[in-house]
Amino acid sequence: MNIKKYIYSAFVFATVLSSCQKLEEKPYGLVNTSSFYKTEADANSALAYAYAILPEVGYYSRGYYIITELPTENLTQKGDAGVSNFELDEIRTTPTNADLDNLWTYLYRGIARANSVIANVPNVEGITPANKNQIIGEGYFLRALHNFNLVRMFGAVPLRTGVIADAEQVPMAKSSLSEIYNLIESDLKNAESLMSIAKNKEGRANKVAAQALLAKVYLHLASSKSYNSPGYAFVDDAEKKYTDAKTYAAKVINDQSVFGFTNTLVDIWNTALYKTAGSVNEHIFDAAVDRLGVREGEYTKLPNMFLGSDRPMSIPYNPSNATSPIINIGQGWNHFRTEAGHYNSYANTDRRKTDLIVSSYTNSGTVYNLDINSASRPFSRKFIDPGRDADKMNANSPIIRYSDILLIYAEAAGPSEGYSAVNRIRARAGLGDLPPSLSVKAFRDAVVLERAWELAFEGNRLFDLRRTNGMEKMAQDYGKTITSGAYFFPIPQRELDTNPLMKP
Template identity: 45%
Template sequence: MKLAIKKILLSAAAALAFSSCSLEEDPYGFLSNDNFYKTAADAESALVYAYSVNSDIEYYSRHFIIATEVPTETLTIKPDAGADQHALDRLEVLNNNKIVEDMWRYPYLAINRTNAVIQNVPNTPEMDDTRREEIVGEAKFLRALHYFNLVRFFGEVIIREEQVSSVDQVNKGVSSIEEVYNFILKDLTEAEAVLSTERVYGRANQVAVWALLSKVYLHMASAKNTGVQGYEWVSNADENYTSAANYAKKVLQDQSTYTFENDLMETWNVSNRATAREHIFVSATDRGGLIEGEYTKLPMLFMPWAEGAPQVVLPNGTTIPGGGWEHLWIEDDFAANYEESDRRGTLEMIVNKVTIPEGGNDGADLELVYPGGGLQATFPMKYLDPDMVGQQATCDTPILRYTDIMMVYCEAIGPNSETYALLDQIRGRAGLSPLAGGMGIQEFRDYILEERGRELAFEGKRLFDLRRTNSMEKVLGDQYGKPMTSGIYYFDIPLIEVDTNPEIN
């Protein structure tokens, strides 16, 4: 079955590549359905088209990481980067910020494609009924994911349930945060009912739905519990914590495809990405792609320039290309936050030294170090592809990861022997001793917030974790001394949308 689906995907992608006259998209993201959705292959192609937005430069392959990590304590930006990125770093975010604009535009671009699938595939003739339902279910999962991103970035946003195919359909007002969450939960519940736990690389399945549901309920619960503005409508935080725990438990206990990876480095081994035990859902890329979006240049944002050397050797012996952009820098204070024995810090997962073979004046190896010795900053092992082709990389952006859901479960349940054991499993992989125990529930949840920062660093989770726990000032301001002016808990809807849509006030 898996091979059959993969063959369908390949043929669908090929069909889409050569059918621009049938399924066209102008710069506003409008789709034309003329002469399309006539066959099962058309339906598969449309779904591939919907997935493809995820790996765009302006979304998960680059700008999403900038938008969710640079405003926090984890990453900063090189001095000559664009003004909009430095504004994010300082949390002086205006409504004309181009990175934030992309966090509005690309989810809606993707939503329009999913709406086209949801609206048209049910009427596509000569399709297997089960596969028809699965395609619609995958599209509803994607739509829910994009709305979850939008509501966490902006708060009140526009709910678009139907495909937008003309400018006349653009004008629409925003819905309340409550209405957006109800829409997300409806999509995910309907997707859960028709998807199976079967794994297809880069695609959503029932386990991905459970994982996303656990995160949606946790966001509502923690935002209500900590008094985040905009979540007053949540009636009971404990009920939502229970729902988060129930769905996270399904991920941990009701399937066997994904599990905890004991080898810290193996989760980030791009050679085994299709079978990685932890990655429930990713934005998938391949260095063999024809255009950026099919491949990614995300590693270039982190990799060292290293005097433009063709190759550099990492402390663990891995060889990667030199000539990186050194665009995103790990914050010094954040790197120092790891215990000395924590393998996720500079002991293993944060690189502060590389070697250029025969790079010295006398032909000896040249060592570059940070600070003060040739590297501009430290960089993570998470986003590296030793087999890059030029600047083209295979480097999936993690969206839903098993360890993330383990911590969702622990946070939702609170301290007991089971949750301590799960957290000790994560700590043990990092080379740390077990927790002492005895924490009250708020102390326990505060610890998990810190642990999520260390474990999920640079994966596009930190801004949302700090926002949902009402911790932006406490962590960024009080602990790290980060200035904050605007865009702290919500970004403003981009000016370009406000100017073109008069129903947004």
């Protein structure tokens, strides 16, 4: 199933659902399955529909980055952005924040679609056991991903595990963080056992993706407990969770060869490379798009959020290579603006600054230099597509990549075993090794800082700050004042108003 067929299948399934009584997806997905889930084609269409939520504008093609990047030191927004953007940037979120309300809805829609796959595909006849297991495993993976995003963003939330067939099932009380994480862990272990290790089609999960996400979950639990992050007193043994994170990260690093380390930074973000079938690259799991799609969500406009708006731009493909070809990257909306604190935190020789942040460009033979203190600032070139068709772009949204897992291994393992992993990341960036003989705490702090540089603008920094109890220090260091929403965002007011079992 290529990406065009994948998107088309999702569209067909959505059409089938919308044509049946009581199937309107309000608020989370009321589903009538009596006339569906009969054949393998039905099962595949349902799975495609479950995946199709990821690259939607309100999720990984825009909304996710607004919510996870603006509250950090990485990005601020343009001056005429909406009120909700400013609330997030200034860490004073309210229950009526439209961006949070929007993502909340997408997360629960995603859970509803995954639940439908998990509940119904086991009863479909005429599918080989391997194919059936793969589809069900991907359903478990998707549900775990959505719940992991929910619990890290909002804390205690309703835990929905069944198909909603009637509106009376919608009201639901919150579950505890412990209950939510127990389900996430169970879902990912189910996914690991059911899915194949073979590299799946673009934008779909395999066993390695489940192992990688489980490593992220265990690290979040371990560090939240170790750093006394609010809400995580329920974790019994931080060191046990660090060991679990190390174990699962090691599976990704050592027990497979379908994903791997990319030696040249800019190649990680080369759409022509990472979308090539059979390539070994860093993209363990993405929200996949295709510029041949007919609507946003099938293609993406996410790069426009980062790109400057002054004029069309040309840049070297690889600034570290003097013979690198020049590529045209177009122009964007200048919505996301790099913050000076983050930009200035890099060493001047760090290739993640010199190669992955555009500080100058050429237009019609004239070189323009970007000033971090102006409106037209240096911007991330991670999200670009030189082959863009006007505003239709091919840039996938990275959800898990190999370097993330290397850094998870380093942090979880500690200095006794973690130096080689983090120093591999630093060597690619043109930097020397971390200082030797760091204490466990100092080493882990250094790895978290390395993650800030390596994974900048990819939606990880907020969660790294939250799990290491670092929001207040970040705010102090970068001139922010926290009013609300530092460690958990407020539950959207619409949910509180329509779900009588939700209590403040």
